[in-house]
Each structure stands twice: as structure tokens, then as C-alpha cells.
Amino acid sequence: MKSNIVMKALVLALAGAGLAYGGYWAGMHQSTSQPATPAASAAPVAGDKIDPKTGRKVLYWHDPMVPGQKFDKPGKSPFMDMELVPVYADEASAEGGVKVSPTVQQNLGVRFATVRRAETRDSLEVVGTTQFDESLSEVVQSRVTGYIDRLYARAPMQRIKRGEPVASLFVPDWIGPQEEYLALKRSGNDALAAATRQRMQALSIPSGLVDQAERTGKAQSQLTLTSPVTGVITELAVREGAMVSPGVTVAKVAGLNKVWLVAEIPEALANSARSGMLVEAAPSGDANRKYTGKVREILPGVSTATRTLQARLELDNRDGSLTPGMLMRVRLGADKPVSRLLVPTEAVIVTGKRSVVIIAGENNSMQPVTVTTGRDIGEDTEILSGLAEGQKVISSGQFLIDSEASLKAALPKLAEATQAQGQARPGPEPTSTSTAPVYHGVGKVEKVSPQGITFSHKPIPELQWPAMTMEFVKPRPDAFSETKVGQDVEFSFKEGKDGSYVLETVTPVDGGKK
Template sequence: MNRRTIMSIVGGLVALAVTGVGAYRLGTQAGAHGPAATSAGQSASSAGMDQPGRKVLYWHDPMVPGQKFDKPGKSPFMDMDLVPVYADQNGPAGGVEIAPGVQQNLGIRVVEVRKGSLTNSLSVVGNVAFNERDLVVLQARSSGYVEKLLVRAPLEPVRKGQALLQLFVPDWVAAQEEYLAIKRMPAGPDTAGLLDAALQRMRLAGMTDAQVRQVSVQSQTSPRITVTAPVAGVVTELAAREGMAVTMGTPLIRINGLETVWVNAEVPESAAAQVRPGMAVRATSPAFPGTEFSGKVEAVLPEVAASTRTLKARIALANPGGKLVPGMFATIRMTPAQSRETLLVPSEAVIQTGARTVVIVAAGEGRFSAVEIVAGAEADGQTEVIEGLGAGQKVVASGQFLIDSEASLRGSLQRLGAAAAKGSAPAGPTKAATHRATGKIEQIAGDMVTISHGPVPSLKWGAMTMGFAPPASGMPKDLKIGDTVQFEFQAADDGVFKLVSMSRIAGTGGGQ
């Protein structure tokens, strides 16, 4: 970043700070001549206008914009006046205004909220292993001796039909000699039966039909057999050695094919419901950058590893050229067949604060505001928006952190400006303190109780109507709208006041 760019960004931030202070002073000066001078008991509907021709929706503290008040006055959070929010205000409260030149210097990029299909893809890793279904075991079909070994060590690659070893089988000599002796006999009524019996004895000795035909055609004994590879692959086990004696059924060689391989993928327990046998997958390996291997899920093994909380998914991959070998790592990308249409924003536009999820909305004419959203799934650089935005709105995809920081700075400057005007430092209530008041229940909603209460000496509040979060144990069942109540409340960490206890004052009541 060169010197000119740095100076441009610094100049932009200074301009934003000056704009924030000016906007705050303009609002407080206008508010001083409006209904802020009216009595604390006057309602918002009667006060109505804070500036000529502009309707006030509510008042709030810019540092705690979530808490709304129906009357002007002192902020219960800071030593400053509440700021009005107007009906014709462009965009949500708490935004900032940035000149086009400053936007360019800050690198602000705006994208549109769009509808689209979000595919919940799943990426997992695993190890390549031999496909056990391509395993071939070669055994001795007769007792004999290993005369010659043509494969010397395990893991040697072999071709289909390649000679592996030679066996000398003494038992074959007697069966073959008997067959040839009967074949040389003069033809007679019993010759055909004897010949068939001799052929059967050669087969029972372990000779194949091809070997029997060879003896019949050549009319000479063949006590040796050459064992060949029935498939192409790798010798995974070599039990035979030259000169060793073998009996019928002795394992000689194990061969694994490499036309297909297995990948034992580790699937998180939370994502197990997304994986189904038969699901198509694509795989990549660090050993072959840019090469993809296709396959499908064969099975999800019914066992969870206690240490990693994962299940094993057995995936069969086509392996052209035998590139993948056991022990390699592979990344598997699974894509469910179904997708759904939803609102999407770039994932880079979403700011995760830990307590909430927000995006910066461009309201037009250089105004930007932070809007809290409910985010859903994320895939391919896109994030699903469940609540908080509509299609066609514009959000900031780059530079949003500078705007968010500037919005916070503006609130700080407003607070400091009000403190300087009053000649005192900002001060707020002690959140751990419990305050008491008496008032009338105006409205009961699911997450808010609106009460018109009298003065609160511990906070130096006058009479006002405001919302409170209900008690943690829930609203008392015997209270209703119109009841006069005595209540206790505390300030929560998010700036909203929370009821601790409530009780109806005897001899009062109301309702609707």
C-alpha cells in the first residue's frame, strides 16, 4: 500500500468522524426545540414531530439502538439526551453516510442479495485402501513341490496371465500314465468306460480341463503346472518359496486388483444423515493435483469412533492407470441430489461478532447500516439468509469491517460530544444493581413487556413508557394488560433491561 493510498484512507476515516459529530449535534440541536421540552407524561403520538415536517418514530441511545423509548429525555445508559429516529430516515438507525470518493478509497464493494439454490456439499478426508472385493487367493490344488518361483517379493505388480510359479505334482504322473495306457489299448467293449474313468481320476487329482486336453493331445505325461495370475494387480502376500512342499489347499499367493480402490472416509457424526449408499462422489489426492476420481458410497459402517466422533464411509473409486495406491490421502466431496432455493449473500459479507450475525446494508445515497440477520448453511462461498434481508437489497462484500467500526466510532463521538456539552464525563448505571418502580402494564409480547412507569430515583429517571424483557421464570400467570404492578429490574449485558420480579398492587386491576 503506497503513501497516497494510506493518506486517502486516513482522510476518509477523519471525514466520517466529522460527519458523525455533525449529525449528532444537528439532531440534538433540533431536538432541543422540539418535544424534548414537553412533560415526561406526554405520549409519542401527541408529541409526534421533533423537526418541522418530520415524524418521530421513537427515541433511542445510539450506543444501545435496540432499546426504544416513546418520549425524549435522558438516556438511561449514558449521560446524554436520547436521539430521535424519523419515519423518513433513509435506512435503519445507527448507520453512517460515506461520500462516493471515500467509498472508493476504502475499497467498498456492494453486491445484491439474490435467490438461488444452495447445495449442501460435504467434504471429508480418508485413506486409500485395497478393494477387498478384488482380492484373489491362489492355492495348491494338489500336493507337490514348488520347483520355480517367478515372483520374488510382495507388492510386485503383475499382469493378467503372467506366470507366477511352477509346481511339480507327483500324483499327476500316476493318473496320467494310467490314462495314456488305456488310450493305447485296442478298442473293446469296456475301453470307453475305462477311458472316462481315467479322465475323471486326473480331474480329481487337481488337473484342469485344459491340462487334461493337453495330455490327451500330446500323449505324454506332464507332471508340472505353471500357475498364472487370473487378474492384474499387486502381489499382497507371497507364501510360496522355491523347494517348499505344499499340500492341497495351501495358500500360495494373494493378488489385489487396482482397477478400483476403497477410500475409508471419516464422516462427522453430525453429518452422518447426509451420507447415503449409492451417493455419487468426486475425489482428489495431493499426489495428483488437478486429477479427479469418480465413485460412489458403498456403505456407511455402523460404528462411531469414540475419540473422533466420526463414522467410516466406504467409498469405491475408479482407479484408471492404478494411480491411487493404499495409504494415500484423498479428499472426498459429496453432493446431495436435492437442493433448495433460498436467499444468498457472499460469505465474505457476513460479520460474526460472537453475540450476533450482521451484514452492512447499502441504503442508497451513500448511507450504510448494520442489519442483524439469521444465517443458515454455507457452501461454495455463499451463505443462506433465513431472516433479516430481502431479495434485491444490497450488502457490502468488502470494506464492511471499516464501515462497522466507523458506525461504532460515530456512536462514541455522539456520546463524547454530549458529555462535552454537559461538561461531565459519560456515566452509566451499575448493571449489577436492582431498581424498583411502579407502573401499568400496557402490552405483553413474547419477548417484551411494555410498562408505563413512574420515576425511578435510583437511575434518576422520570416517568416514561418503555419495554422490559420478561423474567427468566416467565410472566406471572395472574398478571394481564392494564394491571398496576410493582416490579424490580436490572440492566442486562445487551443493554436491555430485564424484569426480576413483578406483583400486582392490591386493589388495582384492569384488562381487556
């Protein structure tokens, strides 16, 4: 609630400063329509209020916490325990801007940032999932007709090392040629034995098996199929006892030294991604683990369901820590840096139709500027037009976010600056609304005026207010005419549209002092 009061004070400060400037502009505009010399316009005239301490012309005095109320002479604030502050004529800010005192800036936590130019790399943050690198996949096939008499790999997704057995084949067609070869060797007919050996090679009988048959004197009919790479068995197409023929795939093994990462890139950012871009990826569950790689290729076609296209990335996985199906955050970066004009992202107010940045000028003035923004780079936003390097901007995130709705309505009015300056203490408008909540308080009447009644009231828990002395606005000048100074009263009030508090009822307490 306290932060709401402070924010309302800021909006009132902006509106009050805008009205002050509007009066100043109207006065200057009127003066230019009549002949006057520069010396005459600058010199004080009769009736001007002059600050004796500074010698500067004073427009009016006000309480910075209730800037909507203006006073024609100095004194103590009826709202807070403080002296009224003068508003000088030479403090009018530039067209479209306002002036906010350093005290209000400090209370609101306003921070400043400098528009800077920096070398940044084009980057794109997307998400993707890991897949097997199909270019590293190998197949285990049979080149002969036989029967699976034993499977060493029992199921898909089983890890396997290079040279480990996958399956054992019984090949009955190899028995006859080997026995014939052994018989010729025993008879000493080396010529026919050599011809038989060549025929066994044509039958795809490995030379190692023939040598083993020669040493043992028995025909070998078992063939062991091994894995050509270290990886994972992705396919296992046979079972024990099954018959296989030449060209039949027994298993498929995918290597894991590298993995593919298929990233989904929004269609609107399709031109930002290209082959060869450097990649930095991290698992969504562990941002501390980093993997590097590059964009292998951009796959053709856009998904009609998600309006994204896919980029195939290649990541180094020699440690084997990545497995297919992992969700990863991916950052794609260009090789060459680009010079860009940057401001903190929290300094940009996006209204939906335009983007606005509040720049800080001289003498604590603030002025809205419409800018054209580019891409977000970390915690900064690229500025394409509207600002220059070295300018100071308002970067206080809480100030900009909390007051965004008020700024949308206030900034156009401040930019026009055509309203005349109000009287020293204008009468209140009917600003209370029927839907606003009603608050109740108990206090003592300190002052009664046509504009309002000042109470020294007790704490009001509904608003988390402590005991204080402050003025409440009357709904009309003749309201509560029987209320006298010194009375103990009960009163109710609502919050008006301009942030003031409008009285609903004032009832003397029984036995109260009159």
C-alpha cells in the same frame, strides 16, 4: 501506513456521524416533549445555519479526512488543501446506522453486492485416501498337495495381467494315476482307461494335462497357477521349494478397474453424507485431474482420536492412473438443488458471538444487521434470517476485515444513538498514551488556537508523511503559550486514542523567526 490513516479516517467518520445522529435524535426527543406543530418544527428558526447554495440547514462544517473537528462556519480546512464540507440536518441516517460520503467510500474501495436467491446443491468438502477395492480381489490357491518349484511373481505390489503365471507346482501324486491310464490305453482296455480318467478328475488333475500326457506318452507332474484378474499382487504367502496343500493361498490379486476412496467426515457433518451421493475427487498434487464416482456406504463407528467417521467411496479407475495411498480432495454433492439466500462470504463480519452484515440504505447510509448464517457455498454464505432478497450489502473485503475491531466497539454505540451533539469545536480530551511512539517534526507555525497549533511542516519519514500543513492538538488549552505565529520550531507528538495527533513538545529553532 497510508492504508492505516485511511482506515482511521473511516472510524472517525463513523463516530462523527454517530454523534451527529445522536444530537439529532436527542434534539428531536426533546422537541417531542414540548407542544409543537409539524410546520413549526420543519421551518428554520433564528440562529439556524443555512447553506446559501442549497437552502438546507447546516449542522456544522468539517474536513472529511479529520471528521472529529467541527467548525461553525465555512472556509478552508486547516488540515488539508481543501474547502470544509457542510453536514446537513436532513442527512441523519436511520437508527443504528451511519452515513459515509461517496468520496470516503471511493477512497476506501467500498464495494456493494446484492442479496440473491440461487439454486444450489448440498455439498461437503473432505479429504480421503485411496485403497484397493476388496470386492474385486481374487485369490490364487492350490487344490492339491505339491511343491513350489518356480515363482513367477517375486514380491507383493507387483502388477500382473489376467492369465499370466504366478507359480509352478510339482505334484508327485499325479504320476502314478497318469502312468496307469497310459498303460490301459496302450493295452486297449478302454473301459478301465475311462474309469481311471474319472479317478484322475477326482484327484484334481486338469483335463488338459491328461490330454497332453496322452499325446506325449509321458505323465505330467507340473501345474501352473495363473492370475484370474488384471491387477496388483497384494499378498505372496509362499517361496520356492515350499510345500502347499489343498486350500492354501499362494497369492492374492486386487483388481484396479475401480478403487475405494475412504474419506474422513467430521462428526458434526455426519448427517450431511449418505449413500448414493455423487462424488468428485482430485489428487492433492494435481487439481486438474478429476475423477467421478459415488458414495458406496457410510462405515459405522466414529474415531475417538479424530472425531470423524469414514465414508467408503467408489471411483472409476479403468485408466489405471489411481494407486492405493493417494491423498485426494473430495467434494460430495446432493442430487437435488435447494433454493438458498446468498451473500458474498466477505460481507459477513463474524464477531464470535454474532454475525453482522452492513446493509446500504438511501442517501449513502450504512446500517448493521445481525444475521443467522448457514453453510458456506463456494465464495458465498447462506443467510437463514436477517436479510431479504434484493437488499444491497457492503462486500468490500479489505474494509470489513481491517475495520472489524473498530466496528465491534462502534456499532453498539451507533445503535444506541443517545449522545448529545457536541459543540462546534469541542476541546480535546487527553487521548495520548504513554506507550504510544513519539514522532518528531520541523515546521513553521501558521496558526495558534486554544485547541491546537497548525504547522507547515517538512516531511516526517517515520510516518511516511510528505510536507504539508495540518493542525496538531494541544494536550490542554494553556499549553505552549509562548509559541507565536511565524516561528520556526521543532515539535514532537503522539497518536491519540481517537486518531488525532497530540503535541508533546514545541521548541523554537535557534534563530527562528518570531
